[in-house]
Amino acid sequence: MTQATEPTPTEAMFGADEASRRLGIELVEHGEGTAVLRMTVTPAMVNGHRIAHGGYLFLLADTAFACACNSHGPVTVAAGADIVFVAPAREGDVLVARAEERARFGRSGVYDVTVRRGEEVIAEFRGRSLLGAAERGTQGTTTKESR
Numbered sequence: 438m439t440q441a442t443e444p445t446p447t448e449a450m451f452g453a454d455e456a457s458r459r460l461g462i463e464l465v466e467h468g469e470g471t472a473v474l475r476m477t478v479t480p481a482m483v484n485g486h487r488i489a490h491g492g493y494l495f496l497l498a499d500t501a502f503a504c505a506c507n508s509h510g511p512v513t514v515a516a517g518a519d520i521v522f523v524a525p526a527r528e529g530d531v532l533v534a535r536a537e538e539r540a541r542f543g544r545s546g547v548y549d550v551t552v553r554r555g556e557e558v559i560a561e562f563r564g565r566s567l568l569g570a571a572e573r574g575t576q577g578t579t580t581k582e583s584r
Contacts, residue, residue: 445508446507446508446509446510447464447472447504447507447508448464448467450503450504450507451464451500451504454500454503456496457474457496457500460476460479460482460493460496461476461477461479462474462475462476462496462497462500463476464504465533467504467505467508468508469538470505470506470508470537470538470541470548471505471508471535471536471537471538472501472502472504472508472534472536473501473534473535473536474497474500474501474533474536475531475532475533475534476534477529477530477531478493478526478527478528478529478530478531479528480528482528487527487528488525488526488527489526489527489528489530489532491522494520494522494526494532494552494559494560495518495520495562497532497534497552498518498520498534498536498550498552498562498564499518499562499564500534501534501535501562502515502518502536502548502550502562502564502566503515504536505536505537505538505548505550506538506548506564506566509541511569512569513546513566513567513568513569514566514567515564515565515566515567516545516565516566516567517564518562518563518564518565519562519563520560520561520562520563521561521562522559523558523560524554524558524559525559526554526559530554531554532552532553533552533553533554534550534551534552534562535550535551536548536549536564537549544568544569545565545566545567545568546565546566546568547563547564547565547566548563548565548566549561549562549563549564550562550563550564
Protein backbone atom coordinates (compact mmCIF):
# COMPACT_ATOMS: atom_id res chain seq x y z
CA MET A 438 0.00 0.00 0.00
CA THR A 439 1.39 3.42 -0.95
CA GLN A 440 1.10 6.33 1.40
CA ALA A 441 -0.50 9.50 0.02
CA THR A 442 1.63 12.59 0.36
CA GLU A 443 0.31 16.01 1.20
CA PRO A 444 0.34 18.44 -1.71
CA THR A 445 2.94 21.18 -1.55
CA PRO A 446 1.65 24.73 -0.94
CA THR A 447 2.15 25.42 -4.67
CA GLU A 448 0.23 22.29 -5.71
CA ALA A 449 -2.61 23.09 -3.31
CA MET A 450 -2.92 26.68 -4.50
CA PHE A 451 -2.69 25.77 -8.21
CA GLY A 452 -5.19 22.94 -7.72
CA ALA A 453 -7.74 25.49 -6.49
CA ASP A 454 -7.00 27.98 -9.31
CA GLU A 455 -10.00 27.46 -11.60
CA ALA A 456 -9.19 30.46 -13.81
CA SER A 457 -5.73 29.23 -14.77
CA ARG A 458 -6.62 25.56 -15.10
CA ARG A 459 -9.68 26.31 -17.29
CA LEU A 460 -7.38 28.16 -19.68
CA GLY A 461 -5.25 25.03 -19.99
CA ILE A 462 -2.32 26.32 -17.94
CA GLU A 463 -0.21 23.44 -16.63
CA LEU A 464 2.13 23.40 -13.63
CA VAL A 465 5.25 21.79 -15.12
CA GLU A 466 7.65 22.02 -12.18
CA HIS A 467 8.08 23.94 -8.95
CA GLY A 468 10.39 24.36 -6.00
CA GLU A 469 11.19 26.88 -3.28
CA GLY A 470 10.77 30.28 -4.89
CA THR A 471 10.47 28.88 -8.43
CA ALA A 472 7.80 27.61 -10.80
CA VAL A 473 7.49 26.67 -14.46
CA LEU A 474 4.09 26.75 -16.18
CA ARG A 475 2.98 26.06 -19.74
CA MET A 476 0.05 27.34 -21.83
CA THR A 477 -0.96 26.90 -25.46
CA VAL A 478 -2.46 29.98 -27.13
CA THR A 479 -5.99 29.02 -28.21
CA PRO A 480 -8.23 30.76 -30.79
CA ALA A 481 -10.19 32.34 -27.89
CA MET A 482 -6.98 34.08 -26.69
CA VAL A 483 -6.28 35.89 -29.98
CA ASN A 484 -7.18 39.58 -30.39
CA GLY A 485 -8.18 41.61 -33.45
CA HIS A 486 -4.56 41.78 -34.63
CA ARG A 487 -4.46 37.96 -34.70
CA ILE A 488 -1.92 37.84 -31.86
CA ALA A 489 -2.34 36.66 -28.29
CA HIS A 490 -4.13 39.23 -26.14
CA GLY A 491 -1.71 40.72 -23.61
CA GLY A 492 -4.08 39.90 -20.77
CA TYR A 493 -3.56 36.19 -21.34
CA LEU A 494 0.22 36.60 -21.36
CA PHE A 495 -0.05 38.57 -18.11
CA LEU A 496 -2.29 35.87 -16.61
CA LEU A 497 0.23 33.13 -17.47
CA ALA A 498 3.12 35.12 -15.97
CA ASP A 499 1.04 36.11 -12.93
CA THR A 500 0.12 32.47 -12.29
CA ALA A 501 3.79 31.44 -12.42
CA PHE A 502 4.58 34.31 -10.02
CA ALA A 503 1.79 33.15 -7.67
CA CYS A 504 3.10 29.58 -7.68
CA ALA A 505 6.65 30.72 -6.91
CA CYS A 506 5.78 33.18 -4.13
CA ASN A 507 3.36 30.75 -2.47
CA SER A 508 5.93 27.93 -2.47
CA HIS A 509 7.09 28.86 1.03
CA GLY A 510 3.74 28.09 2.63
CA PRO A 511 1.92 31.09 4.02
CA VAL A 512 -0.72 32.70 1.81
CA THR A 513 0.99 35.34 -0.32
CA VAL A 514 -0.67 37.70 -2.79
CA ALA A 515 0.45 40.22 -5.38
CA ALA A 516 1.16 43.74 -4.18
CA GLY A 517 1.90 44.84 -7.74
CA ALA A 518 3.26 43.68 -11.06
CA ASP A 519 4.58 45.00 -14.35
CA ILE A 520 5.01 43.34 -17.72
CA VAL A 521 6.98 44.16 -20.84
CA PHE A 522 5.72 42.57 -24.05
CA VAL A 523 8.80 41.70 -26.10
CA ALA A 524 7.39 39.75 -29.07
CA PRO A 525 3.92 38.67 -30.20
CA ALA A 526 2.55 35.20 -29.55
CA ARG A 527 0.16 33.58 -31.98
CA GLU A 528 -2.54 30.93 -31.98
CA GLY A 529 -1.01 27.50 -31.43
CA ASP A 530 2.14 28.81 -29.73
CA VAL A 531 3.19 26.88 -26.65
CA LEU A 532 4.39 29.37 -24.05
CA VAL A 533 6.48 28.54 -21.00
CA ALA A 534 6.67 30.89 -18.03
CA ARG A 535 9.60 30.47 -15.63
CA ALA A 536 9.32 32.32 -12.30
CA GLU A 537 12.29 32.93 -10.00
CA GLU A 538 12.46 34.56 -6.61
CA ARG A 539 14.85 37.52 -6.54
CA ALA A 540 14.42 38.70 -2.93
CA ARG A 541 12.31 38.10 0.18
CA PHE A 542 12.37 40.66 2.97
CA GLY A 543 9.97 41.16 5.85
CA ARG A 544 6.53 40.33 4.45
CA SER A 545 7.51 41.26 0.87
CA GLY A 546 9.12 39.57 -2.10
CA VAL A 547 10.27 40.30 -5.64
CA TYR A 548 9.91 37.73 -8.42
CA ASP A 549 10.85 37.75 -12.11
CA VAL A 550 9.03 35.72 -14.74
CA THR A 551 10.22 35.16 -18.30
CA VAL A 552 7.66 33.93 -20.82
CA ARG A 553 9.18 32.13 -23.81
CA ARG A 554 8.14 30.40 -27.00
CA GLY A 555 10.97 27.93 -27.38
CA GLU A 556 14.09 30.03 -26.87
CA GLU A 557 12.44 33.33 -27.89
CA VAL A 558 11.46 35.72 -25.10
CA ILE A 559 7.83 36.83 -25.44
CA ALA A 560 7.44 38.82 -22.19
CA GLU A 561 9.27 39.83 -19.03
CA PHE A 562 7.21 40.22 -15.83
CA ARG A 563 8.19 41.46 -12.38
CA GLY A 564 5.88 40.78 -9.45
CA ARG A 565 5.94 42.12 -5.92
CA SER A 566 4.38 39.90 -3.25
CA LEU A 567 2.89 40.54 0.17
CA LEU A 568 2.66 37.81 2.80
CA GLY A 569 -0.66 37.27 4.55
CA ALA A 570 -2.64 40.09 2.91
CA ALA A 571 -5.44 37.77 1.72
CA GLU A 572 -6.38 36.92 5.30
CA ARG A 573 -6.73 40.59 6.26
CA GLY A 574 -9.02 41.42 3.36
CA THR A 575 -9.69 45.11 2.91
CA GLN A 576 -10.50 46.01 6.50
CA GLY A 577 -8.94 49.28 7.42
CA THR A 578 -8.52 50.36 3.80
CA THR A 579 -9.38 53.98 3.21
CA THR A 580 -10.34 55.24 -0.20
CA LYS A 581 -11.20 58.74 -1.34
CA GLU A 582 -14.87 57.69 -1.59
CA SER A 583 -14.98 56.32 1.97
CA ARG A 584 -13.64 59.47 3.63
